[in-house]
Amino acid sequence: MNYEEAKIKFISTWGSLGTLWGINKAMAQIQALLFISTKPLSMEEIMEELQISRGNTSMNLRQLMDWGIVTKELIPGERKEYFSTEKEVQELARIVAKERSRREIKPVIKVLNEVSSIEDDGTEKTKELIKQTKALHDLTETADAMINKLVNQQQNWITKSLLKLFT
Amino acid sequence: MNYEEAKIKFISTWGSLGTLWGINKAMAQIQALLFISTKPLSMEEIMEELQISRGNTSMNLRQLMDWGIVTKELIPGERKEYFSTEKEVQELARIVAKERSRREIKPVIKVLNEVSSIEDDGTEKTKELIKQTKALHDLTETADAMINKLVNQQQNWITKSLLKLFT
DNA sequence: ATAAACTTTCAATAATTATTGAAAGTTTAA
DNA sequence: TTAAACTTTCAATAATTATTGAAAGTTTAT
Structure with missing residues (x-):
């Protein structure tokens, strides 16, 4: 298993475990993606990586922020918003x-x-x-x-x- | 709150909590009904009480039995099958x-x-x-x-x- | 062996939940 | 103030999950 395979496997497994901790698939997958990312990601990057729509990404990021699991990172000089998750x-x-x-x-x-x-x-x-x-x-x-x-x-x-x- | 109200409230609350312990609504409601029943119930009685179809009742009882939470009680002289749940x-x-x-x-x-x-x-x-x-x-x-x-x-x-x- | 009394199965349907995408909204830069 | 760059909202649609009900299956009594 190489990096890409492992990453896909992790994200999809964690996504389907979502129910266990009471959140939906997309929400769990976004969190999983951020959890193994080495840097904050933009909405574009999340959409691209998980192949989900802008609206879906926006709504689920908002929910993750409501839960207090994900935070916006403002990167100086950048217009876009970036997101990262609690790593501990x-x-x-x-x-x-x-x-x-x-x-x-x-x-x-x-x-x-x-x-x-x-x-x-x-x-x-x-x-x-x-x-x-x-x-x-x-x-x-x-x-x-x-x-x-x-x-x-x-x-x-x-x-x-x-x-x-x-x- | 009288007995009937309390019973309905309990069954519907426990039913909607189903997700928390990973089972569906009907399954949780059947279990809840049996949990407060003073005697084993037949399929007819469960259908009647919860207003669900025969097929639904049958399938969910089977699942509850798979989980080991509900058992068939054979009442001597009775043709019907009766069901009860673990009470502890x-x-x-x-x-x-x-x-x-x-x-x-x-x-x-x-x-x-x-x-x-x-x-x-x-x-x-x-x-x-x-x-x-x-x-x-x-x-x-x-x-x-x-x-x-x-x-x-x-x-x-x-x-x-x-x-x-x-x- | 037959029929009555019951239970199970499962394709069809309904209900619920998730997802899309485009319009509306917001912020920033010039 | 305008326009570009971005995000949010939400009605429409798709996907998933639960439920029905009738036909098929099973068991028991005669």
């Missing part, structure tokens, strides 16, 4: 976890809390609903908290000790 | 984490490993590709391992101590 995987993970928590998990926790707080009318089905949604609420909340704490730690002594415990 | 959230989390790891994360780790193992031809761009995909490989592998270990632990002393550390 640790920081990338932190941002993604935080955003997904805020956008998707927190709202669900809220609903689970509401649902599990309905009045117990004494019927079996109500008891079951309360019991099960409460269990789900607690699990979701715990998982959310742990993931956030985990990615927020730097690779410091705590994480290192945990890794030892867990591997 | 801890076990549910374990299964989902394991399946997603196997189906999606492991293959990506493999590709990242291949890509980061290409020959270093000394150029800057190759060095960057290797460096960044290697970082991503290590992060992904670590995250995958930790999540699996976490959900595999019972709520035993280790998890409890971690919770203390992390909350």
Whole structure:
């Protein structure tokens, strides 16, 4: 596998993994491209490399900026805008976890809390609903908290000790 | 909020969260319905309750069974098949984490490993590709391992101590 | 062996989501 | 102020994904 093959393979794989971290294909591919680029890229360059339209590139770059993963780089003397992505995987993970928590998990926790707080009318089905949604609420909340704490730690002594415990 | 409202809210919320754990809406809704049901349900009952077609119900139940989340219950004297879901959230989390790891994360780790193992031809761009995909490989592998270990632990002393550390 | 009671399959269709591209908008230079 | 260089917006279209429903398949009882 040479450089070009490896690059294409990486971009397409990372792109299709997009769903896993909750973003679409083009968005993930743009991020992947920037992630292995040695310099900021212009919109033209991104369009060319990924064979996607100007509009698509513009919208997805905007979303990546909303997530805080991509930033505009203004290159002195250049009219065009250039883009680059966060290069530290640790920081990338932190941002993604935080955003997904805020956008998707927190709202669900809220609903689970509401649902599990309905009045117990004494019927079996109500008891079951309360019991099960409460269990789900607690699990979701715990998982959310742990993931956030985990990615927020730097690779410091705590994480290192945990890794030892867990591997 | 009464029982019916709470039930509808729970099913639709859990359904739309489906993407987060990598399954489709109908599949998540069927699982949600079974999760709060006090008894196994027949296909008829599921169709009726969720207002979805027979084919859709059949296919999604099959998928849930493939995941190992739902099981057929044969009720003596009954011709129909009845279905129920795993009721322990801890076990549910374990299964989902394991399946997603196997189906999606492991293959990506493999590709990242291949890509980061290409020959270093000394150029800057190759060095960057290797460096960044290697970082991503290590992060992904670590995250995958930790999540699996976490959900595999019972709520035993280790998890409890971690919770203390992390909350 | 037949029919009733059920489940599965899958081509057709609908719903959703992503993408395009050209017009409108913005910024900069002269 | 004008025009060139660029970006954004968004209605139209394409691609993808989910859903239907009826025919085919299976199982059980008689």
